[in-house]
Amino acid sequence: MLFNKPMDKTLTLTANAKINLTLDVLAKRTDGYHEVAMIMQSIDLADRLTFREQPSGIAMQTNVAGLPVDRRNLAYQAAELVKSTFQIKTGIHIELNKEIPLSAGLAGGSADAAGVLTGLNSWWKLGLTLDELCDLGAVLGSDVPFCLHGGTMLATGRGELLTPVAAMPPCYIVLAKPAASVSTAWVYRNYRPGAVEVHPDTAAMLAFLRQADLAGVAGKLANVLESVTIARHPEIGQLKAWMVQCGAMASLMSGSGPTVFGLAADREEAESIAAKLRNLSNAQIIVAKTVGGMRGENAAKIITN
Known part of the structure; x- marks a missing residue:
C-alpha cells in the first residue's frame, strides 16, 4: 500500500x-492484570503530534530531553502496529510536543x-471506525481506548471496556505533579485490599453525573490506589490536604499517581488555588478544564490537515 503526498504536507492533532x-x-x-472499575474524565491539557x-520507516522527535523516541515509546509502538497490521510501506515522521507531564497518572x-x-x-486513509481503532489501542495499553473516546466514561475489565456515562459538569482542574516517580506496575503489585479504607461508590457517582451535580461528584471522588502510593510517598497526601486548604472542592490522586488534582467551579478560583499551591510546594502546578462531548469528539483531535 503506497501513498503519494507532497513531502511538505503535515497533519497535526x-x-x-x-x-x-x-x-x-x-x-x-x-x-495477570487486575479487574477494575473506574470513571475517567478528559481534560484539556494536551500533547501535540x-x-x-x-x-x-518510523522517526520520532520530541521536545522532552531523555524521552525515548524508539520502541520504548508507546506512540512509536502505535505507529509500528499500524504499519505492520496494514502493511504500509511508506514511512512516517512524528513530532511529539509534550505538555502532559511524564509518568504522572494522567495517561x-x-x-x-x-x-x-x-x-x-x-x-x-485507512477508514477505521472508532471501535476498530479501540481494538488496536487495547493491544497497546488499557488506557488507550479511553484516550480514543475521550469525554466521561466508565471503564471496566482491565480498563479497556468502556461505557459512556453522563458528562461531568464543566469545571476547572488544578493539577499538582510532585517530583516522585511512581511505577504503575509496582503500585498494582503492591495493592492490598485490606489497606483500603474507602472504596468508590460508583453507583452514587454515576447518579451525581446524571444530575450534573458538581458538589456531589466532588464528594464521591475515590481512588483505592492511594492506599499504596501515598504510603510510599506521603508528600502526595500532603498535596491533597493543601489542595483543599487552598480552596479546592475536593482532591484526589489520579490513576496510580503521583499527580493530585483538585476541582474548582471557575477559572478564577482555580488560578487562586494554583497560586497558593506554588507558594507551598515545589510540585508542577497546572490549571486545566474538563472536556466532554460525544464519543471520539474530545479525544485525539485533528487541528490541521
Missing part, C-alpha cells in the same frame, strides 16, 4: 490527558498512542 474520578480494583485476573511523510503515553492511531488512520 492534539491528544488530551485524563483524570480518574473513581478507581476501584475488584480482583486479580488470571492473565505532527505527522510528515518520509520514504520509509500521557496512552494519549500519544491514541493520537498516533487517529493521525495515521487519517494520514493513510
Whole structure:
C-alpha cells in the first residue's frame, strides 16, 4: 500500500490527558492484570503530534530531553502496529510536543498512542471506525481506548471496556505533579485490599453525573490506589490536604499517581488555588478544564490537515 503526498504536507492533532474520578480494583485476573472499575474524565491539557511523510520507516522527535523516541515509546509502538497490521510501506515522521507531564497518572503515553492511531488512520486513509481503532489501542495499553473516546466514561475489565456515562459538569482542574516517580506496575503489585479504607461508590457517582451535580461528584471522588502510593510517598497526601486548604472542592490522586488534582467551579478560583499551591510546594502546578462531548469528539483531535 503506497501513498503519494507532497513531502511538505503535515497533519497535526492534539491528544488530551485524563483524570480518574473513581478507581476501584475488584480482583486479580488470571492473565495477570487486575479487574477494575473506574470513571475517567478528559481534560484539556494536551500533547501535540505532527505527522510528515518520509520514504520509509518510523522517526520520532520530541521536545522532552531523555524521552525515548524508539520502541520504548508507546506512540512509536502505535505507529509500528499500524504499519505492520496494514502493511504500509511508506514511512512516517512524528513530532511529539509534550505538555502532559511524564509518568504522572494522567495517561500521557496512552494519549500519544491514541493520537498516533487517529493521525495515521487519517494520514493513510485507512477508514477505521472508532471501535476498530479501540481494538488496536487495547493491544497497546488499557488506557488507550479511553484516550480514543475521550469525554466521561466508565471503564471496566482491565480498563479497556468502556461505557459512556453522563458528562461531568464543566469545571476547572488544578493539577499538582510532585517530583516522585511512581511505577504503575509496582503500585498494582503492591495493592492490598485490606489497606483500603474507602472504596468508590460508583453507583452514587454515576447518579451525581446524571444530575450534573458538581458538589456531589466532588464528594464521591475515590481512588483505592492511594492506599499504596501515598504510603510510599506521603508528600502526595500532603498535596491533597493543601489542595483543599487552598480552596479546592475536593482532591484526589489520579490513576496510580503521583499527580493530585483538585476541582474548582471557575477559572478564577482555580488560578487562586494554583497560586497558593506554588507558594507551598515545589510540585508542577497546572490549571486545566474538563472536556466532554460525544464519543471520539474530545479525544485525539485533528487541528490541521
